[in-house]
Amino acid sequence: MKKHNFSAGPCILPQSVLQKAAEAVLDFNNLNLSLIEISHRSKYFVEVMEHARNLALEHLGLQDKGYKALFLQGGASLEFLMVAYNLLEKKAAYLNTGTWSDKAIKEAKLFGEVVEVATSKSDNFNFIPKNFQIPKDADYFHCTSNNTIFGTQIHEFPESEIPMVCDMSSDIFSRQLDFSKFSLIYAGAQKNMGPAGTTLVVIKEDILGKVSRAIPSMLNYKVHIYKDSMFNTPAVFSVYVSMLTLEWLKDLGGISAIEKVNNQKAELLYNEIDRNPLFEGFVANKEDRSKMNATFNLKNDELKATFHNQLKQAGINGLNGHRSVGGYRASMYNALPLESVQVLVDVMQTVERGA
Amino acid sequence: MKKHNFSAGPCILPQSVLQKAAEAVLDFNNLNLSLIEISHRSKYFVEVMEHARNLALEHLGLQDKGYKALFLQGGASLEFLMVAYNLLEKKAAYLNTGTWSDKAIKEAKLFGEVVEVATSKSDNFNFIPKNFQIPKDADYFHCTSNNTIFGTQIHEFPESEIPMVCDMSSDIFSRQLDFSKFSLIYAGAQKNMGPAGTTLVVIKEDILGKVSRAIPSMLNYKVHIYKDSMFNTPAVFSVYVSMLTLEWLKDLGGISAIEKVNNQKAELLYNEIDRNPLFEGFVANKEDRSKMNATFNLKNDELKATFHNQLKQAGINGLNGHRSVGGYRASMYNALPLESVQVLVDVMQTVERGA
Incomplete structure (x- = not known):
């Protein structure tokens, strides 16, 4: 009998998804090959990647609105520095609501000035600060939608005149929001989307290309967009299982x-x-x-x-x-x-x- | 009937490994939970990670010699820049034997001077240059052991007085070498080790800590060593299947x-x-x-x-x-x-x- 799995992540996935994933490990699409034995450049996997990217945008209502969806590696922890590498020219504004916001701030500080608009750190992050000012001259505003460790969640996002970046690792695809308020959303797969090993990044293209520093290829969102999320070999299994989970969600409504x-x-x-x-x-x-x-x-x-x-x-x-x-x-x-x-x-x- | 799979990568894996991997996706260790549903901090997965790291060092004959094995994300492409981020203070020496060496050189140039000690680029990389000089004042020497695209392989490695770094993505664990000649070896899993999504990095600890730049946490080898390769959620499935493949290799001799x-x-x-x-x-x-x-x-x-x-x-x-x-x-x-x-x-x- 399956356990009642309340794990914080990696965490429960739909049983039907696990069944299909196990089958694909043995034989993918009746190819007489395992999913993890085929070329990521084969039409079979390219279709998986494209379908997963499209499903992500569709669920968020961001199709045909200037956004691209990417499946990258490195988890939210790599996004902490990629966000700053790609967007932080002089100053960025961060809301500090927990351990993950705190880590994102630490990495951003390597690339420029960081203004902490508000924090609940001194109360061990047991509430979400409100009524803070977002400086209009900052390059972007960063927040964490759900704080897995402390059990808090932003239920009303601020209005932001500068691009809003959000780490939605632990609540993406769980609730309706006007996702077009965000210029960049990222989420490690291992909560609501799939197995650990891939990170969804949804990005409004027009916020890119505005920093003066040289960006290494693997950390450059423009490179990944230009290469349709296949600059290098992606985490094939994790992307495939994420696609299955996004299909499962679509079938549910x-x-x-x-x-x-x-x-x-x-x-x-x-x-x-x-x-x-x-x-x-x-x-x-x-x-x-x-x-x-x-x-x-x-x-x-x-x-x-x-x-x-x-x-x-x-x-x-x-x-x-x-x-x-x-x-x-x-x-x-x-x-x-x-x-x-x-x-x-x-x-x-x-x-x-x-x- | 299974295909005869000559794919360049992702590529063939042992059938017994695929069988065990599929079983673990449904039920891991009779836990009534899938491998991809359990916490990476649970004792079950920590054991997998430790066993995989130990097996890698054991196969390479590098146990108790000052080396650490890490399973990171991002493939060799992320290592191209991590190597330079962590080791390149002023100048590095690179041997250019193919597309992957070329890409490694491109990323390293963002961090310092790169001396190309030799190249076969003008002959479309159809041979391995020999008899080149490695400058003794460079921080490290970098080479690619096997060139997947062109079908060439280094059969005699140079003697190097400076730390030798090698991208062994496509031939690691395929032949005996004196691996202690290398200070850093990295390899994307998706050839001889497992599914795409994890990268083995084997590193001699004493070469670290010598550059003056600040290194973001996720790109810092010292951080990953200190956190026993679990600084953030690893690619659980890819690490597990790599462990199974390393066990399979051990059983073979x-x-x-x-x-x-x-x-x-x-x-x-x-x-x-x-x-x-x-x-x-x-x-x-x-x-x-x-x-x-x-x-x-x-x-x-x-x-x-x-x-x-x-x-x-x-x-x-x-x-x-x-x-x-x-x-x-x-x-x-x-x-x-x-x-x-x-x-x-x-x-x-x-x-x-x-x-």
Whole structure:
């Protein structure tokens, strides 16, 4: 029996996608060859790459709007420096909402001045700062849409007169947004999109070519756009499985359909966290709670062993909180069924009854 | 029936490895979770990463000699600039033996002076230059051990008084060398090691920390060493399948065992290219021929259709030459069985008999 997988990432993927991925590893498209044995320049894989790029733009409603989708390598961590390498001429503005924003800021500082428009660092990132000013003379504004570690999420994005860049690694394709407000979106695949090893970058072409520094080929978005995301051998398997997941999402009805389920899952769990006297949420303002990652504590340490035992018996995996927050973290990405959240809630209630 | 897969990369992998990889995509280690659904920080994946790193050093005979093995992302193309970022303070020496050397040189020039010690570019890289001088005041000497596109291979490496860096993407683990002569070896996985998406970097630690520039975290070898190759989420699937391939090689008897088979395969094919009057090899000096990629032409264009038809009937895949050379290229990586080369030779002889 499959586990109820609340892992923060790499994380749960749709079972039908895993089935197709396993088949492709043995025989891809009845070619009598494995997916991972064929040339990335073969028409079979070029079709995969093009289809994945198109599906990404389609889901985001960004087709024919001057955007390109790329599947690169290196995760969000490489994007932290690529964003600055390609866009930071003099000054950039960053919102600091968690560990990943913090790391993005660190890398950007190597390339120019960084203005931190607001931060919740001194409160261990337990809220999303609001009402900050974005300097109009900065080259771009950078934010992180969802903070996997702390369980916070931006629910209202600021209006920005300068290009807005967003790390959406942990909530892309989970909710409807006006994605055309963003000039650059990037996301490591390993939450809502596919296996680790590829990064989706969606970029408005007209923001490029404005910095004076020389950019190494592999770090240059223009090079990757010009080469249709095949400047070098891509992470074939990860791109293919991402394509399968984007197809799965389309068959379900797209982002608007999955958003309804995601809202149900989040409501179910947060209601229990708030109702059940044994537990408390980590995030200070309920309005900032993430619908992807719910962080919470068991107030009474003596009940830990019982709780862990019950989780294990129920087949729940990946509920440990990140070391910088402690407690528990339930990650409820697109592929996690509502039933898994119900099983978790049942366990929380069982522990309550026994206490 | 499986094809005879002569693809230049991504390329053939052992069938037993593909079988295990497909199983792990459905259920890893009987965890009731897919390999690509578990945390990279879980003990299960940490064990995979450590085992893969140890196996790489073991095969190369570099354990306990001051080397570290890393599995990074971005392919050899990212290493082109990482090598220079980490090692090039003033001047570097490069041997130019093909397209990949040429690209490595282009990226290095962004970071300092590059001395091309020798090149075969004006002869379309159809030989390996020899008897060149390596300037002793350069920070490092860089070469490419095997030139996939042109079918040449360095069979005798120069003595170098400065650190020797080698791109071994297309022949690593295929032949015995004194690997301790190299201070840094890198190789994209997608030839002899695994699926595209991960890059093996083997590095002698004492060559690091000597440049004055600030290095972004993701491009800094020291950061990756300090984080045991887990600074960020690695390409989990590609690392796992690389580990399986390195285990497969160990079970076979290691590099020395596979080298014997590789020699037999190369001898069989080159003998036929030289004997069969319909064909001619591309490489000018026989001594420079690659044992991994044999490049050759069919002299009479009118026989092309017959040859292609025979190849198809025999189930032979991936024999087209690269556009910069034309003709044919038979890539005979570790996982290609001797029987596949025999099938190709049989086809060449069938065409000869019919001509």
